[in-house]
Amino acid sequence: MPQPRQDVSCADKYSTRAKKPEEPDKDLRPFAQKARDWVRHHVYFVLVGLNAYFIYAFCYSIVWGRISKKHKGAAIAILCIYGTLNFMMYVYWLAILLWGPGGIGSQYASNSIDGDAAFQCNMQGYSIYCSYCKHLKPNRTHHSAFTDTCVPAMDHFCPWVGYLIGQGNIKFFLQFCWSTGFTLVFVIIVLLIYQHNQIPNINNNAIVLYILSGLAILFAGSLASQHFIYVVMGHTTLELMSAKRGDSQYVNFLWRDGHRRVMQLNRMDIFVYDQSPFSQGIWNNIREIMGPFYTWPLPIREPIYEPQFNKAFIEKLRERQDKIEEQALNELKDDCDISG
Template sequence: MALSWNIRLKRKSWFRFVVPIIVLGLLCYGTWAYCHKLCYEQVDKKLHHRSVAVGLICVVCFLDIVVIFIWFQMVLWIGPGIQPQVAPFLIVPVTSKELTSDDSQNASVEYDAVIPPKCYQSDPNGYPIWCSPCQSLKMERSHHSSELGHCIPRFDHYCVWIGTIIGRDNYRPFVQFTGYFSSLLLIMWVSICVFIRNITQHHHNHNSPLNANVFLTLAFAIFGWLFTTSMLASNIFYMCQNKTYLEAIMDSKRKNFGTRKIFCYYSEANKLRFVVEFERTEFHSFWSKKTIFANIKDFMGPNMLMWLIPFGKPLSFSCKSNDKGRPFRSGERTTLAEILGPYEEFLSDYTIQAIEDKISKGNYLATLRASGDVINPD
């Protein structure tokens, strides 16, 4: 009889830094071996190319500083982002009766609720997805992190190599990290290959042993370059489609989860909400914009200069929730755009058209009337 074990190991707070520390150690070792054993001892002292050696040392050390600085930004400063707390949508009138000191009779007190957007991801009954740990609605493309204790906007993946989750805020630094790291390793292994023939010939003529650190650095640099370049290429590929890495996995037919997506859509023509379901075979570009350039801007930001400059701040927004993240009551009607700010996600024109086509053909799960749809958000 086969026993099935489902063991969940919780990462300690320090454990996520083990692999990054190993990577940092290899980076420091490779930099030392490259600068001292190759550039100084070989290129400068034996091959007499001092200007080339100094130039390579400066470039490699500069890129080292840039890579480490970006890592500190992603992990210790910016982070993946925190989805603002979103109160329940105004699907049905939400009231409670409370006894006040000024009035002996029951008074109707209206809780804060958010005017539902035109389209949102829902369950088969048309109700939005609720995150119990956060006591908040879970917005599109957001996923809860048990490690961090909150929902991550536009959750991409957990990167064990840098020890943090990649989300909406630190996605651009992550792409910059892979790009600069790939460039650093490319310079290292290409320059080693350029001088390796002269170095081996010099050692053969002088009957001296070769330094193993140079060849070990060459192996590490080639392996690391292939790995970081493949990550960079996959990031660019998914950005062009406006997909996260997690969405690409969920859309894959090789996986058993994420078999459908359900949206609750308000039809202005019918003055009614329709619950529409998409099967896995219908998964396409739910979030893709009209052009590839627009998709890349959605991930990297509107300022193209900042795509290359490895310095940036997290998205700023105004969140109407208290520090502890408990449900709030303000007595006013708010829209989702006011709460989410730059974290708001928009479905592609293709998806909206596909939803309307399903409605026109009568291919929907349910209909409902939301109380908030009659409120003018303006």
């Protein structure tokens, strides 16, 4: 019979994490660290400042101040397109903040895995317990000090939007990066067309806009591409970093004899440029985060689920366990032969 997942009270004694204090501790961090953390959590001021400069330099100075003098209709169309793209960027940013990275609510917690499923565990094979939130951690869940909750598929803290990215808002983060990239590409296209007849009288604002747009496209484009690949392959930034560090991870799974075994994962189980152990296939991975194709541009969140190990990965663990059991059996036979 498969062993059930351990209940909260029993798992508590296996937890090595510190208990959540009843009274908040005094902040004892050095001043330099406090200042660094403050800056890290407020980098979005730079983004808002840059956006204000783009509105002044591009919309007001170039499009309205120059292009509209000769081509009023084109200038209005450019402002409408830029305004829409810029507005959507703020809609996605707001969605990141309002929806948040997700938490382990009652709906999520009740979506428990069945008796046959594999789950992440500690060295002894018990489910991992969060001493801060006082509950078991479903697969791929990490506790965040920033939100003070357990976050499903926690990805990273983004200083540019000033918030934590997890399963609940990774879609909006991608939308935010893409809309930013599209806005900047549009700016460059308009500038190129406009500048075509203006050389050598190039506007100073245009030079600054070229440089800022180029750099930002490289940054936002690489960020969006990198995280979209992670979504496609079923990875998170945090899991890849953890695997790169060589952190120990264990999986409790059902072996062929109907009993459970605990297997330590090696680095290459996760840190590979292939699909993750939780990947359910490329299209399923995309759909779970982005939703149906027609909702990709919309700030609608897909339901949060408890990720399951894919069947191929569990089979890989079972084959590895086969070899371990076979080796143990052979050693036992050798011992019997020697003693006999």
